[in-house]
Amino acid sequence: MRVTILGAGGIAGAHAEAIAGLAGRDDAPQAQVTHVVDIDAGRAQAFADQYGVPHHGTSLEALLEAGEVDAVHVCTPPSVHAPAAVAALRAGVHVVVEKPAVLSLAEIDAIAAAEAQAPGGARFTQIVQHRFGHGARQLRRLLDSGELGRAYVATCDTLWFRAPAYFEVPWRGRWETEGGGPTMGHGIHQFDLLLAMLGPWSEVTAMAGRLAREVDTEDVSMALVRFESGAMASVTNSLLSPRETSDLRFDTEAATIEVSHLYGYTDDDWTFTPAPGHEDAAALWSADPAALPSGHLAQLLPTYRAFAAGEAPPITVADARGTLELAAAIYRSAFTGAPVKAGEIGPGDPFYTSMRGTGPAWAPVKEVFA
Template identity: 55%
Template sequence: MSTTSGAAGAAYDVAIVGTGGIAAIHARDLAELGERARIVTAVDTDAGRLDDFSRRWSVPRTYAALESMLEFERPDVVVLCTPPGLHTGQALTCLEHGVTVLCEKPPALSLAEMDTIIGAERADAGDGRFATVFQHRFGSGAESLRRLVGDPRLGPPMTAVCHTLWYRPDDYFAAPWRGVWGVEGGGPTMGHGIHQMDLLLSVLGPWRDVSAVAARRARPTDTEDFSAALVTFDSGVVATVVNSLLSPRETSYLRFDFAHATVELEHLYGYDDASWRVSAAPEHEDTVAAAWAEGPKGRGSGHAAQYTALFDALDAGAPPPVTTADARDTMELVAAIYASSFTGQTVRRGDLGPGSPFYDRMNGDGAPWAAAKETEVPA
């Protein structure tokens, strides 16, 4: 660990594993934090890509393998920017070395893998912890909204909308790990809408049951390219959740209807304060406006916001957000959407334990369209 201190706390040594496009976003946002953090090493099996990344971001040491890096380095945080199918094995390696992990979404391919990570974190006798990149939790708008849940000025939550309507053309899936259950874990439900669903859960709390449909309508994938779900929460709130890669006008849209106000968030890949809109019932305009004005302002939802929260937690000796329990809740909702879609049954929280095929794989015994393809008779 670095012994120097930045203006807002200790300075942290960071290792980046996987140096593709998302790694550049992490590096850029870490650079925004100044002396709070520094990338001391990077890992990639692609030597050319690794060299380009290290030159661009002035990374002093590079390695071709995670195990080799951990043999010679002791970073404070290892950031996993690799394809999803590698996350669990790499996370376990880091935790065995007592190193804290920040992992890109999805954190694992299944609930079974997620529970393996949780078990390794609990068994770790050192300081290693596991956190997932769900940066939308950390913008000031999301913090303001969470503070107001239960506030009588907004009233109780009634219903919600959570739509991730994105567009990915066929050539997006040229990468061999995209659109494949065993490597990516799922389609837009798992790999894209998971961000908005995680934010939804962070606001509304525990969900109770899910009824859903999923389909592969157009894209050359094994996974779905569309899903829609009705999610009922313990509070009685019902949310509509739609995830799509078929939507030319892209948007990420969340709406929370409270008894006295509607709070909306519309953005694409990240939001700022201007992305939020609050509409009050006429008789509650003054009190709702005052309630929203009390919340924090000026912090967007980028990776820098989550890194700041991560380093603040490490300063305090606290578990870094988002914890394994938080991530598992979101992963269980994803698994339930798939299970309901493929079985035609309502799935309750807690149904998908060991023994369920959807515990071991997001597609369970196989997507319905896969079975249909297998039974087709060649002309």
């Protein structure tokens, strides 16, 4: 497959390396990055030189019209994701986007509509690589089999630190270009994994604040989530935490299962603690030295197998929407002061077209940080 990378910023390198990694595996379909596209021609050329990409340019539309691409990886700022994805799907090209997939539920629904009508069975998927590490796959299997009993309680913490200089990049910290603060741009990876383990959520109560950074969005949010199963979880998303960690904990009838990492994990980052009276459960958990760490290659391997077979990728547009709906619910609850139930946010709701919705109560940045 001929792959185009759209956007030659920092995350694009992870995509190029992962696609190159496919070539080294006997069980992977053939794929090659043949083009890199960026609005900055010099940056596109530098990326092409660094990663050995044969062609570079500034127009995705020209490549789509020429039929020179089978899959496009969208690695641009989030505000560009939706139009690029829709254009590619309409051209019959598979789409892989970085998180967050888009800025609103309205945009993800537009992508779903484009995929439903895409020629040649073109598919859309979002990078949520933490679902694909061995530990997460093992936990999901044990929950599905019932061997861990019911899941009761979970915690999901993305405690990261971003200095003021991080937000000097013009599109960061703005609703119209980034879609939100740490809830959308950072913590979404962790609570996507939370949803992958515990299933559909039913109700959210949340708060958000802009405590320290000169941004339009929040720099901290906290939420309490109830799941359809009855399980309950807390979710914290912060960019003000000097000792950075990404932590998830799941308390079930038979055990506590935890992972603590930062931007990716291996089996060494997981711990399994049997519950009193369930000591035999320790035998359920095991490491796999041959397993890939959570990362882009771990997700792209089954994704490209699905593309090659004409099947749905392991992360569908519906999966991406479910995680995005939780983000929208966190913002809606935080900004309205009311709980939000699953399915409440639809066309006509301000939070359907923008995570900002009716807006936070805080004053404009210049008034607060003058």
